[in-house]
Amino acid sequence: VTARVRPGLAAFVAVVYLLLHLPVAVLIAFSFNASRFSTAWTGFTLDWYRRLAEREDLLAATGRSLFVALSATAIATVIGTLLALALARHRIRGRRAVEALLYAPVVTPEVVAGVSLLMLFAFAGIPLGLGTVVLAHATFCLPFVVIVVLARLAGMDQSLEEAAMILGADELATFRRVTLPQLAPGVLAAALLAFTLSIDDFVITSFVAGPGSSTLPMLVYSMVRRNVDPTVNAISAILVVVTTVLVLAAGRLSPASLARRE
Amino acid sequence: MRPRLPSAAGWSRRELLRWLGLAALAGCGARGRPGDDRPDRTLPPLERELAIYNWSDYVAPGTIPAFEREFGVRVTYDVFESNEEMLAKLQAGARGYDLVMAGGNYVTPLVALGLVARPSWRYVPNRSNLSPLFRALPFDPRDEYTLPYQWAITGIAWRRDRLPAPPAGWGLFHDRSLRGKLTQLDDMRDAIGAWLRYRGRSINATDPGLLADARTDAIRAKANLKAYISSPVKAQLVTGDVWAAQLWNGDATQARAEQPAIEFTVPAEGSSMWLDNLVLTSRAPHPRAAHEFMNYVLRPDAGAAISRATGYGTPNDAALALLDDPVRYPSPAELARLEWGADLGRATALWDQIWTEIKAA
Numbered sequence: 028v029t030a031r032v033r034p035g036l037a038a039f040v041a042v043v044y045l046l047l048h049l050p051v052a053v054l055i056a057f058s059f060n061a062s063r064f065s066t067a068w069t070g071f072t073l074d075w076y077r078r079l080a081e082r083e084d085l086l087a088a089t090g091r092s093l094f095v096a097l098s099a100t101a102i103a104t105v106i107g108t109l110l111a112l113a114l115a116r117h118r119i120r121g122r123r124a125v126e127a128l129l130y131a132p133v134v135t136p137e138v139v140a141g142v143s144l145l146m147l148f149a150f151a152g153i154p155l156g157l158g159t160v161v162l163a164h165a166t167f168c169l170p171f172v173v174i175v176v177l178a179r180l181a182g183m184d185q186s187l188e189e190a191a192m193i194l195g196a197d198e199l200a201t202f203r204r205v206t207l208p209q210l211a212p213g214v215l216a217a218a219l220l221a222f223t224l225s226i227d228d229f230v231i232t233s234f235v236a237g238p239g240s241s242t243l244p245m246l247v248y249s250m251v252r253r254n255v256d257p258t259v260n261a262i263s264a265i266l267v268v269v270t271t272v273l274v275l276a277a278g279r280l281s282p283a284s285l286a287r288r289e
Numbered sequence: 290m291r292p293r294l295p296s297a298a299g300w301s302r303r304e305l306l307r308w309l310g311l312a313a314l315a316g317c318g319a320r321g322r323p324g325d326d327r328p329d330r331t332l333p334p335l336e337r338e339l340a341i342y343n344w345s346d347y348v349a350p351g352t353i354p355a356f357e358r359e360f361g362v363r364v365t366y367d368v369f370e371s372n373e374e375m376l377a378k379l380q381a382g383a384r385g386y387d388l389v390m391a392g393g394n395y396v397t398p399l400v401a402l403g404l405v406a407r408p409s410w411r412y413v414p415n416r417s418n419l420s421p422l423f424r425a426l427p428f429d430p431r432d433e434y435t436l437p438y439q440w441a442i443t444g445i446a447w448r449r450d451r452l453p454a455p456p457a458g459w460g461l462f463h464d465r466s467l468r469g470k471l472t473q474l475d476d477m478r479d480a481i482g483a484w485l486r487y488r489g490r491s492i493n494a495t496d497p498g499l500l501a502d503a504r505t506d507a508i509r510a511k512a513n514l515k516a517y518i519s520s521p522v523k524a525q526l527v528t529g530d531v532w533a534a535q536l537w538n539g540d541a542t543q544a545r546a547e548q549p550a551i552e553f554t555v556p557a558e559g560s561s562m563w564l565d566n567l568v569l570t571s572r573a574p575h576p577r578a579a580h581e582f583m584n585y586v587l588r589p590d591a592g593a594a595i596s597r598a599t600g601y602g603t604p605n606d607a608a609l610a611l612l613d614d615p616v617r618y619p620s621p622a623e624l625a626r627l628e629w630g631a632d633l634g635r636a637t638a639l640w641d642q643i644w645t646e647i648k649a650a
Contacts, residue, residue, distance in 0.1 A: 067527070238340040238386055239367065249370040252344070
């Protein structure tokens, strides 16, 4: 059902979108600006992107960010999917409480999450480093994975699984051949969401990073504090493009959009 | 992108970090008690690795690779974005860093918390290159802990072609005819420190009455300010959107490279000077490599390269001689008007409160 959009509403939406995206558009535009100081346009250049390629620290930090995001995504997706399945398919005592506890980290301010993780690691005597960053990222991604997978599970027809069981498939075979293929888009969407959350996290990372684990957002933050150089714009532009592509991909694979297509 | 969530009761991350630091100081026991830090101790043979915790871009592009090649040491270089973050991280028990960059104001808490050790200076013979100006400073009176790295003066950077006359002093920021063309540093110590000096007081004042005066003066100036903004104001000075900015001389030098009409003045009433220092962490896993690195950055060519890259002043006499357009040491007349920042101790909370009031006014 499509309704005619009132012109006033369209204008309002346009303004909202402009305000949302203008800063990013300006940031990207100035990554092509010839001036070292980024407020005056002095001509088009690709120098900052070229300089980016020469900066080993930025490349190393990007590598670390990718490693952390991939590892955290893998951990959070596996555990989160299993957790969602358990919550959706089994009668668990205190299920409500478990779900409530899952949502708590979603609304906890990052500062608080960062401090508590840091204190936990310090208390447990775990040396800070890439390992603690991966653990922290997996932790804050986990609830988002569970929420997305649960949403997909809610829209899935359970009778297929029941039919498979009746036809003699054991639980494992049912899971592998019936449940998982149906669930896959939800799992993939959750993984993409986790990846995008992890790749640009700064606050929590800055608390739990140790020697040899400065991620790209940390480096960008430190660079901006000292000097705003258009290489920061260039790396930010790349980051924006990559995360946008991933978010769009996640959107296309989300249960809601799949349901629309079916 | 991670959804923006409400912050805990409006606390910024930095405030929280500072608070954590204070809390730890208050309940300070023997936290990271250094092992053997006798200043004449013998160090183990050179390790294969070294971990540095520093601001980003605070070495020359070639500094680390050249050190790695010459000494066969693999360097990990990690970054922080504020001194508070650095302090909170070390104090939360982050192990594994060997050398850390510490602003002068942060040396006292680092020492008090037992987070830094005394280097064995006989492994750092190039210390003799350091200018006497940067020795025996208030935060390390016997030069036991710190290796001076880069320094700066807080003053006024201004456009010769826009201001009717050179700024006489901090009173410039009360000039209503310049409304909207002025900025002050977005830094509590510098922004309030200026108004303490304005009335001839110390930038390290802790007396509530003196700070209340500074607050009044600061709020009066705020009406004329375009913003509280630090290093990024360079861009606006270059374009002429800002005519005069409270700024560090290193940044002023960088801006002048793009816009020759930019001048830097140390206000008549005086101002502050600051120094970043390399410090050795207690329980540094690679003490020998750390000492070699300290000695390395004090070589004339290495020191000069660092200052060329950062734009800040080198405390290294031998390096200064190699620079074409160096940030000069302050003249004796300027030096008489400059003051070193010191740790505020308990008064930090009062300063925080006054700074919040100024920004909210």
